[in-house]
Amino acid sequence: MRWIRSYVGLSSTRQTMKEDKALVYEDWKECILPLITSAPLELNPKFFGAEQYFAAKSLISSRSFEIDDYHGFGMVALADLFNHKTGAEDVHFTSSPSHCESDNDVDGNNNDEYDNSEDDVQLTQSSHLRRNRSLTALVGKNFHSVSNLECSSALADDPTVLEMIIVKNVKAGSEVFNTYGSLGNAALLHRYGFTEPDNPYDIVNIDLEVVLQWSSSLFSDRHSRARLLLWKRLNYSGCGSQNSEYFEISSQGEPEVELLILLCIMLLPEEAYCKLDLTVATAGNFSKSVSIILSGNSSIAVGETLEMGKNLLLTRSVCDALLSLADIRESFYGSNSIEDDIKALRRCCCNRERKLYHSLMLRVSERKILEKLRTYATASAQSFENARRISKRKKLKRT
Numbered sequence: 099m100r101w102i103r104s105y106v107g108l109s110s111t112r113q114t115m116k117e118d119k120a121l122v123y124e125d126w127k128e129c130i131l132p133l134i135t136s137a138p139l140e141l142n143p144k145f146f147g148a149e150q151y152f153a154a155k156s157l158i159s160s161r162s163f164e165i166d167d168y169h170g171f172g173m174v175a176l177a178d179l180f181n182h183k184t185g186a187e188d189v190h191f192t193s194s195p196s197h198c199e200s201d202n203d204v205d206g207n208n209n210d211e212y213d214n215s216e217d218d219v220q221l222t223q224s225s226h227l228r229r230n231r232s233l234t235a236l237v238g239k240n241f242h243s244v245s246n247l248e249c250s251s252a253l254a255d256d257p258t259v260l261e262m263i264i265v266k267n268v269k270a271g272s273e274v275f276n277t278y279g280s281l282g283n284a285a286l287l288h289r290y291g292f293t294e295p296d297n298p299y300d301i302v303n304i305d306l307e308v309v310l311q312w313s314s315s316l317f318s319d320r321h322s323r324a325r326l327l328l329w330k331r332l333n334y335s336g337c338g339s340q341n342s343e344y345f346e347i348s349s350q351g352e353p354e355v356e357l358l359i360l361l362c363i364m365l366l367p368e369e370a371y372c373k374l375d376l377t378v379a380t381a382g383n384f385s386k387s388v389s390i391i392l393s394g395n396s397s398i399a400v401g402e403t404l405e406m407g408k409n410l411l412l413t414r415s416v417c418d419a420l421l422s423l424a425d426i427r428e429s430f431y432g433s434n435s436i437e438d439d440i441k442a443l444r445r446c447c448c449n450r451e452r453k454l455y456h457s458l459m460l461r462v463s464e465r466k467i468l469e470k471l472r473t474y475a476t477a478s479a480q481s482f483e484n485a486r487r488i489s490k491r492k493k494l495k496r497t
């Protein structure tokens with residue numbers, strides 16, 4: 099754990115880990131320490147120290163999951179044997195039997211796409227399951243799928259039943275996977291201690307602090323604060339809590355529209371800003387669905403949908419700002435280039451050097467997204483310029 103923190107650098111994963119560890123330590127001090135010092139229990143402090151508590155908590159949190167609204171979070175024997183695969187599970191858990199029309203899928207997965215054909219497999223717990231510490235299918239073409247078994251009405255009504263359904267054919271001897279949800283690599287590493295290559299749900303976070311750092315390199319603190327306030331008064335916010343707001347960049351390198359709007363407001367010329375400020379002040383509360391659209395020549399319009407304005411928001415200066423944000427975020431990885439990281443990842447053995455492998459994978463996947471963000475910003479600036487040229491030409495033709 100200590101190692102991951104130092105290698106991932108200043109990423110949000112490190113910060114989250116630090117905060118988690120502080121909370122777990124507080125828990126330990128409050129709940130366990132009094133037991134160690136309590137005379138009648140005579141607990142051996144060697145087994146109940148803060149590090150042992152942290153290890154136990156990590157183990158529990160990587161194996162427990164939200165069962166349903168009724169049960170909340172819990173540990174389910176057998177269910178926790180399955181390893182995760184993003185978007186390609188073989189086995190699915192649901193808190194009520196499959197034919198009893200339910201949307202109680204564990205992890206919020208939808209079952210509609212699954213074809214429970216007669217080729218489905220039955221899972222059996224056997225000694226060889228234990229060998230790999232993950233679940234392997236005992237496959238037979240004629241085995242009946244669990245979901246094809248008769249489901250008694252008693253079972254259907256039993257809230258303590260958790261159904262395990264094989265949703266795909268699995269080759270004999272192959273590992274059977276579940277999915278822990280649509281999680282990016284930082285979330286997978288934080289919650290479960292591993293990452294996946296080419297994870298389609300991967301994201302990079304850009305903290306609001308980073309945006310303010312960029313803004314203060316161009317404008318006064320007063321300017322940045324006033325523009326941020328206006329953005330907030332327009333009912334925009336980043337992800338996360340008020341104390342640590344951030345913006346997500348998708349695995350395709352696309353920034354959230356809220357970030358684009360903030361950048362536009364930061365970059366507005368004073369006159370346009372004052373005009374917008376006045377508009378907001380006189381209009382009172384803006385509803386969530388109303389968004390401002392700021393066009394390239396700084397005029398302001400009020401539009402109804404957020405997506406409608408995305409292209410208009412991607413002006414040359416906003417795209418330049420995105421490039422700067424990508425550079426600031428990239429600087430968090432230290433002096434090693436992405437090529438250095440890729441080489442180190444190739445040299446690294448996933449089984450022998452687990453921590454090194456997964457932290458390198460996180461760095462590489464995040465940095466690849468930052469590369470895509472740069473490509474996105476450059477291409478968007480180009481299309482914005484083209485659109486402007488075409489519109490200018492059209493206007494000239496009309497006059």
Ligand SMILES: C[S@@+](CC[C@H](N)C(=O)[O-])C[C@H]1O[C@@H](n2cnc3c(N)ncnc32)[C@H](O)[C@@H]1O
Nearest residue numbers: 160161178179180181182183231232290291292
């Ligand atoms: C619910 S357990 C799964 C069973 C686990 N293999 C075991 O040893 O009991 C979750 C843990 O399994 C490991 N794990 C699950 N899926 C993985 C994957 N795709 N790659 C690497 N490790 C994985 C991680 O250590 C994770 O914290």
